């Protein structure tokens with residue numbers, strides 16, 4: 005069809021912020037999530053990915069409205085289950101860039117089991133968790149990251165359950181890229197997203213993103229403009245200097261775990277990175293060796309042979 | 316067609332042949348007092364038969380399933396129709412277990428109510444199953460373990476020291492492992508089975524394993540075959556040979572779960588995810604090892620929601636995917652299935668049903684998840700529900716499910732059950748080259764104006780990676796949405812989109828072919844069924860018609876939506892009885908009966924249900940449907956013997972012990 009050829013030949017325009025912007029975000033004014041969206045646009049623009057290969061996914065929550073604000077393929081899934089959804093897309097379509105956004109409740113509570121297993125299986129994708137220490141969309145219930153003493157509608161006298169430590173949990177679960185950032189630190193956030201993209205494997209970023217409505221000021225202790233300290237992880241440069249010995253080796257799991265132990269607000273940057281093979285690569289290897297052994301038969305020949313054995 | 320071929324050794328006149336024995340049934344004279352003194356009678360001319368039910372009863376670790384499977388495969392290779400039935404114990408390892416093979420040269424629909432031939436490994440096997448042996452039937456028992464009541468003159472007793480002879484034949488460390496193959500040898504002798512084909516099957520089965528395993532198996536087989544069984548059994552049988560007609564397709568032999576898995580592969584399904592649960596697991600096990608050969612992936616997920624979500628991810632990425640489970644797992648997947656309905660994502664969901672609710676009867680059969688399949692979940696969430704009726708149909712229903720899922724961009728349930736999952740049937744080899752589908756997603760760029768959720772069209776998603784030339788990319792959403800997938804709270808849009816999702820199923824209903832009626836096209840009773848009850852229902856109708864009843868059977872594969880026009884069929888019968896394996900509920904009707912009554916407002920629809928966890932026996936159906944008619948009640952109950960589950964309504968159960976399956980089929 006001649007029409008089709010012209011379609012395929014259509015020239016590709018530069019990917020601009022305008023091209024990837026969709027609905028106006030419905031977040032409360034001042035919500036930390038705006039900055040995350042802005043950083044995402046910036047990275048996509050900077051990296052000039054093919055527009056049609058960007059896939060933006062999310063579960064349910066304020067933060068999870070994310071895909072609606074991006075013009076690109078995307079899906080708004082159910083609460084807590086976006087990790088396996090994203091895993092399916094990543095495994096079947098290595099040509100796509102799979103980005104997943106969600107909240108602390110979505111990721112660490114209802115979706116906690118999926119997070120652990122996505123990490124263990126080391127599925128190739130970028131998972132950005134907008135952690136506001138509260139349930140935003142459902143209007144201020146205790147979240148799995150709410151600090152002890154936080155007064156919510158479900159803990160009117162203050163939260164009593166030990167909160168999840170996202171960094172520890174992710175390192176333990178086997179995530180191969182684990183980083184932490186802050187929504188007021190846009191440049192740092194962009195750096196972290198880019199490094200997560202460049203990492204092959206299950207790359208998770210926890211971003212402290214303030215819910216101005218239900219937990220205002222939660223992250224001021226890490227915001228220099230509010231009198232806090234945004235302390236960065238000093239990563240090893242491998243320059244054989246004596247200072248370097250004191251720096252953090254991102255491949256050192258125990259060292260990463262120690263950094264994760266630091267009291268709130270802790271430190272920011274890449275805690276852990278490791279190049280364990282992805283499930284994507286391992287499945288592909290299995291497929292390739294199997295098909296090689298079989299001599300790359302057609303689907304029909306394969307199934308016919310199976311049936312011949314059942315006669 | 317009676318087989319009169321004689322081999323050189325069988326020229327002697329057949330003194331044992333009983334001319335009064337009814338054709339097609341298996342009978343033998345009771346061993347006379349002189350039987351033991353007679354020489355090996357294996358050289359006698361065998362009696363020709365065309366249908367036999369052989370029940371192997373032992374413990375699961377005895378390998379009776381594999382012995383039964385060899386028989387089934389052999390029957391398939393010899394162009395016989397074959398149907399098997401097995402029970403699996405709920406215990407982790409061991410426990411009573413049976414495998415029943417029915418072989419015939421006609422159309423074999425059900426596994427058989429009664430056995431012609433019972434092989435008992437243990438005393439409990441004998442005690443639990445002797446009531447399934449028909450009068451005049453043969454009890455072949457391991458005389459090392461079983462002491463039958465020889466005074467009961469209804470049966471022919473053939474005691475063989477199976478355990479001892481197997482140990483003797485194999486010696487050493489094998490102990491009595493191999494009894495199953497020894498018995499296979501014995502049966503081959505008695506039934507004049509094709510030894511060459513059988514040994515080939517055995518060798519094929521163990522090909523690639525340690526050569527000594529295959530040798531041991533052959534040794535056990537040879538020992539069983541060489542046993543002078545003719546000393547005690549004065550009769551032998553030979554199946555009428557089936558001469559394949561020209562154009563006849565080869566027979567393939569497999570179980571229902573295999574048929575589902577290979578049907579999916581033929582249908583171009585290359586991705587899926589699941590979580591293990593009986594009786595679904597083998598579907599995922601097959602797909603896990605088969606799909607990589609086709610370039611695909613099956614993921615063992617962390618849980619049921621993970622599995623359905625992965626499958627939805629595969630479908631979203633452009634490859635129609637499958638997930639599956641049994642009832643408990645489907646319950647967990649429900650929220651995501653609702654999303655599939657709302658986002659109109661194609662997906663195949665297999666439910667290999669077992670007894671419920673909760674963990675229920677994990678290894679027994681039940682058809683009690685029909686409501687769950689049709690209605691499970693919140694909101695108005697249309698989906699398609701299909702049910703496979705036979706093992707062969709498992710293959711074709713998978714293809715139908717994939718076709719519907721793609722065309723209507725919808726989740727499609729396939730209902731199977733324990734009985735289909737575990738039984739082996741032989742069926743005509745499918746014409747693969749006409750059926751195979753190339754599953755590649757279409758990534759050609761789309762012209763301006765594409766809307767996934769156009770109100771006046773059936774949704775067709777575009778896989779990511781496809782350029783949209785107007786630069787506008789669609790979203791897929793579980794929130795109510797507009798035509799581009801963006802959220803909306805508009806009542807008008809919710810009404811329009813709800814109608815859109817429902818109307819595509821009405822459109823599907825229009826294209827579903829009207830199912831054929833088996834038997835009388837009009838008359839007194841129409842038996843309506845769905846799923847694995849196909850065989851016994853059809854056998855029941857056959858029998859009833861032989862006794863002068865005007866009866867027909869209607870079997871539904873498309874359960875939601877139902878095909879249009881069933882009311883025209885219903886109008887032609889005085890009674891409509893829906894036969895299904897679930898509870899009659901508080902209003903007295905089974906699940907399909909309830910739906911048919913709601914759909915057609917037809918008060919003459921009756922319900923025949925049961926919940927004993929076992930497949931319907933033909934006479935159970937006859938008793939229920941033709942109550943009081945002499946042919947229905949004939950020979951049952953058999954005097955002096957406990958009838959298990961003769962009365963399906965638990966209210967009439969005299970003692971609870973009576974209904975406990977105790978590994979009984």
Ligand SMILES: Cc1ncc(C[n+]2csc(CCOP(=O)(O)OP(=O)(O)O)c2C)c(N)n1
Pocket residue numbers: 064065066067068083106107108109110111134136138139140141142147
């Ligand atoms: C199965 C299910 N349970 C509960 C909800 C209600 N719900 C929606 S979002 C949410 C919590 C959101 O918290 P979080 O993930 O931290 O996201 P945030 O809104 O804070 O960004 C809950 C409980 C739901 N949509 N689905």
Ligand code: SF4
Pocket residue numbers: 030031032034035036037066067136140141214215216217218
């Ligand atoms: S409720 Fe909180 S998290 Fe949600 S949009 Fe408003 S500020 Fe952001």
Ligand SMILES: [Mg+2]
Pocket residue numbers: 065107108109134135136137138139140147
């Ligand atoms: Mg939150």
